[in-house]
Amino acid sequence: MAETDSRHPDSTRRSERSRRAIYEAALGLVIEVGYARTTIEGIASRAGVGKQTIYRWWPSKAAVLLEAFLDLVAPVDPAHDHFPDTGDLEADLKAVLRASVDELTDPRYEGPTRALAAAGIVDETVGAEFLEKLLDPGLKLYTERLAAAQEAGDADPGIDPRIATELFVGPLLHRWLLRTLPLTHDYTDRIVEYALYGLRPRG
Amino acid sequence: MAETDSRHPDSTRRSERSRRAIYEAALGLVIEVGYARTTIEGIASRAGVGKQTIYRWWPSKAAVLLEAFLDLVAPVDPAHDHFPDTGDLEADLKAVLRASVDELTDPRYEGPTRALAAAGIVDETVGAEFLEKLLDPGLKLYTERLAAAQEAGDADPGIDPRIATELFVGPLLHRWLLRTLPLTHDYTDRIVEYALYGLRPRG
Incomplete structure (x- = not known):
């Protein structure tokens, strides 16, 4: 709970590079293995970031994917x-x-x-x-x-x-x-x- | 190849009871775990039949599910x-x-x-x-x-x-x-x- 601020950083604090990598990894995985088998761990590993990075920015798998998708389309x-x-x-x-x-x-x-x-x-x-x-x-x-x-x-x-x-x-x-x-x-x-x-x- | 006849038995040769159990297992599984994670093995186990029984009657998972579904609706x-x-x-x-x-x-x-x-x-x-x-x-x-x-x-x-x-x-x-x-x-x-x-x- 001491980390409240860092859990909801405004978008300027996000690393643009990591964000891009996460979007790309999330969309790639969902195409390859489907939604059910796409995990935060899998996205993190493919994007080359720690899974805590993802959890800090998004509350759920659905949220990451939705944002990645909106960014795409x-x-x-x-x-x-x-x-x-x-x-x-x-x-x-x-x-x-x-x-x-x-x-x-x-x-x-x-x-x-x-x-x-x-x-x-x-x-x-x-x-x-x-x-x-x-x-x-x-x-x-x-x-x-x-x-x-x-x-x-x-x-x-x-x-x-x-x-x-x-x-x-x-x-x-x-x-x-x-x-x-x-x-x-x-x-x-x-x-x-x-x-x-x-x-x-x-x- | 010696089993050609038994692989395509006409419907009268199918055990009605096994067929029902297989349909029910297939539909139950697809609801619970989704299509991708539904397997012939899983259907057989849940229906209490050997998986060869399923393979004798249907060429694929998609075929079993489609027939179960058509029977349902x-x-x-x-x-x-x-x-x-x-x-x-x-x-x-x-x-x-x-x-x-x-x-x-x-x-x-x-x-x-x-x-x-x-x-x-x-x-x-x-x-x-x-x-x-x-x-x-x-x-x-x-x-x-x-x-x-x-x-x-x-x-x-x-x-x-x-x-x-x-x-x-x-x-x-x-x-x-x-x-x-x-x-x-x-x-x-x-x-x-x-x-x-x-x-x-x-x-």
Whole structure:
């Protein structure tokens, strides 16, 4: 308890080099052996640091992995900081989904994303942490964009924008996670069109 | 090689009791320790059979688990043998999705379904086997129902019914796998309405 300060150092006190090595080791291990068999000891050994270094900075394995993952994907995830609003809802949705397709099918991100998704699917605690830090912020941006479209008269005011969000992200992740068919821009473009205009005969 | 016959006995030659014990052991183990750490040896030990018994009947761990799982869910999965066609597309879709919600949230099925989904997400070979035997047959029934609706003038003839299928199963599995929000009948009802009528203003 005398070490309270050093357990929660601000990020400037972290050694950038060790932090990078730990992130890399954590993501490498989770791809190779899966979430369940990835340990703090294993990460420390691979990163060339003492395991106390990891315990000082992160409270759990899940926390290390989540931070490593966010660090990996943040620069390329378009839905992380903003969702475009050009005034053309269809074009904006297509652009964001195409960027997500590119990210999910990029070999650098695919392995860790799959490993963490699988961990969250079987482990409710891990799932809740990833949901809060990773998924929900992205879903919120979709929901806000759809609510803005309702304001602008581009979407039915009677729909629940949070539920409508899943018409876009659901098919995207379904096809990617379960590998039913290739995940392409053409696929997500069609999903956007079907969801906006409906499957009923248009006349 | 002299044992070719006994390696592929027809199902009548299998001991029903051993088969049940093996299924139960396989599903129990995969829930407790995950797919990666479930072994043929572990299943055999828990089922009280020799591991050669398992190897005689199934070529791999994935095959045992898949068969155990199909045996578990087949009686309750409405999309397994047929998809209703009452002439009311909206009602039929809602009925099938509500039944899927009940199944996915049933504690008897939730554990093994999650364990196998997670295994398929990280292991492409396992994923391909589950896709072929488990997922694709269900997706095909949706696709056929939507094609019948196109014939009947209830769905736009320009849509691709295979892609449209994912507007229904995508949101269902997204919410269930990632536990974003509770998976309810109300949710799947809304998804059906939004997908059929579209998110654009209706007027």
